[in-house]
Amino acid sequence: MEQARKGIITDAMKRVASKEKIDTENLRISVAQGTVVIPANINHKHLDPIGIGKGLTIKVNANIGTSLDRADIDEELLKLSAAINAKADAIMDLSTGGDITKIRQSILQASNIPVGTVPIYQAAVETAGNLGGIIRLTPDILFEAVEAQAQDGVDFMTVHCGITLNALQRLRLQGRTTDIVSRGGAFLTAWMLHHKKENPFYEHFERLLSIARKYDITLSLGDALRPGSLADATDRAQIQELLTLGELTERAWEAGVQVMIEGPGHVPMDQVEANVIMQKKLCNGAPFYVLGPLVTDIAAGYDHIACAIGGAIAGMAGADFLCYVTPAEHLRLPSVEDVKEGVIANRIAAHAADIARGNKRAIKWDLEMSQARKALDWKKQISLSIDPLKAKAYRASSKPSSDEVCTMCGEFCAIKIVRDYFSS
């Protein structure tokens, strides 16, 4: 961000501009203004950087990582491959079980896409293990975890800076159906209410900024008070936190630190656009990173679909970065297959929104597919599908009588029937 402000075009900016097919100077201006971030830790080797924000295609993140109940490093590396093969733009390692440091380092080494983490997870889990309880966490332990992860090469970090004593008070006054569903938010809440002290990420925000600046980490300002149910969406607690995140965005920009804002959560369809408009306005156009939003609470087993609906609408309204939700959400840690399903569903949402936003490359992709359909060119249709292997397998599983058609309509293919009349 500092180099962009000085008018310097870095290699990362050149690479991003070339991938997005946009003007490098325009990208530099957006990075300088903070409306685009390029998460790229100076210590993450072999990173192929991506840009997130205004004027760029919408990106998709896949969450992987162990839990206490299931911690297998090989499985996590398989999830990483599945996410990359399904063309996720970034991944987050949310491990809370096993050797967290080793897992993160292995993922960083294996990943050429940006890697994000939530440092408070490791800090809290290790404090619970070593000192007998999350509440024994100290600001020093917390910031040491941040620094250690920064040094490893983490490109972006979720830090729940906006959950303050004030916001918790507002939450209590108001009441909620599902209180707090953010893990990091829950750790901090337990700590703050026990010690009756302010959130260390908020109180020592400068310390966070200095680490971020040193390694060029993008701060992802977390939404600890995101709604965990439709009933809690767009409530006073959520918006109170967002106001604070807006202020912190300005402070980060003053320090030359890249920032994005995390957003809800569970949100009824008719409130999604308003949430995006509010975030953009309150946070001066900083990129918006949405988890979901899930447009219903009852889609357990199919939350990737509830997420695709909400993500697409958010994307059309201006959200920049979609965090996937998998079919396993609310039920279990995702499997390798869940990771793939989650990435594809969110890529469909991101792509549909890119089209609605007028992105020319996205529109061209669909046009080429439709031209291949008209030409009954199946090879091209398969290769242009979002998941060519699945499309190929589906077609192969049900052989049509003629190579030109499929078994849906057989020889009564509408395109085939009218082709002669319209080609004349």
Add this chain to the structure above:
Amino acid sequence: MEQARKGIITDAMKRVASKEKIDTENLRISVAQGTVVIPANINHKHLDPIGIGKGLTIKVNANIGTSLDRADIDEELLKLSAAINAKADAIMDLSTGGDITKIRQSILQASNIPVGTVPIYQAAVETAGNLGGIIRLTPDILFEAVEAQAQDGVDFMTVHCGITLNALQRLRLQGRTTDIVSRGGAFLTAWMLHHKKENPFYEHFERLLSIARKYDITLSLGDALRPGSLADATDRAQIQELLTLGELTERAWEAGVQVMIEGPGHVPMDQVEANVIMQKKLCNGAPFYVLGPLVTDIAAGYDHIACAIGGAIAGMAGADFLCYVTPAEHLRLPSVEDVKEGVIANRIAAHAADIARGNKRAIKWDLEMSQARKALDWKKQISLSIDPLKAKAYRASSKPSSDEVCTMCGEFCAIKIVRDYFSS
């Protein structure tokens, strides 16, 4: 419709009002005005009627049926069961292969939900088989097929009445990426252009009305010119047809015949709402039955997700009836599993839109789910899921260390951590 106008409340109206928990008299008024339809052929025994339209929950239709390349009556009956088990509100039998009459009669006998068909399929397929080509179809053959299917008990029928010579001329003048992708539309186009004659469904619309009136069939005015690609969406050909459908709606209402309007198709997200507003305005509030809309052309293998996004947005904007699309769309005839996936994806879309439209029962379902989540009541969470069997299997596949949590977060469950602080 006639009885509703006379102020008579039929058993079907009572049943629908009771299921929707709305006032019977209000429902009667909506049926009389045409903003709600209750597809219920007098010959469909054991039918549990549903209402479609203004003020009611959004309904989901599943298309099943054979093709020339794959015609197995037992498989179709399994698809019917899969659709009913997944809680589809209606099904359409689109068979074009095998003994079409027998398949339809078997489906009608086995189905307690409304059954729809597209009579021109059977007329065209049998004409092609018996007389050597679709173009040998005559208006008499067409209307005999309509009457035979009506007598069997079909509750609603797609009839492509709006594709006129005028509309085809407009289509030719304009040009299109994928011309015509409606099978019924393609049959009619081939016939009209070959004979240089008007669409018999349009020319003899009164004959259609008299059959519909006799059996109390709901006419679903088909969109033969629906876009088959995003590039063709909301074009002059599509809107020309919609104008005609608006006129025919008025004529059907004058004859006391229930009508709904079919809509696109492939539509970019940012045009979906406009399509719904236009249909409602141009067709005087007649129920809108949308196929998809698919918000991208490239999701082959995952078109149920592209459809869920478009269906949810259409539903929020006022669409009343969502025709599912399965993962098999554009690739093959759907399997039993595809049918289930398609129904669930569209039910999620319909439900999310019901919530956005303020439906109290829909909102309550989500609230109960979230309260069960807060209470860590897994039994209730499973039973409130859209597909309890899948939710149960997912949870069982990855056993948590404690019954209270799941393997996503294990003992670091956010809800569990903060529970004590907020219950005090």
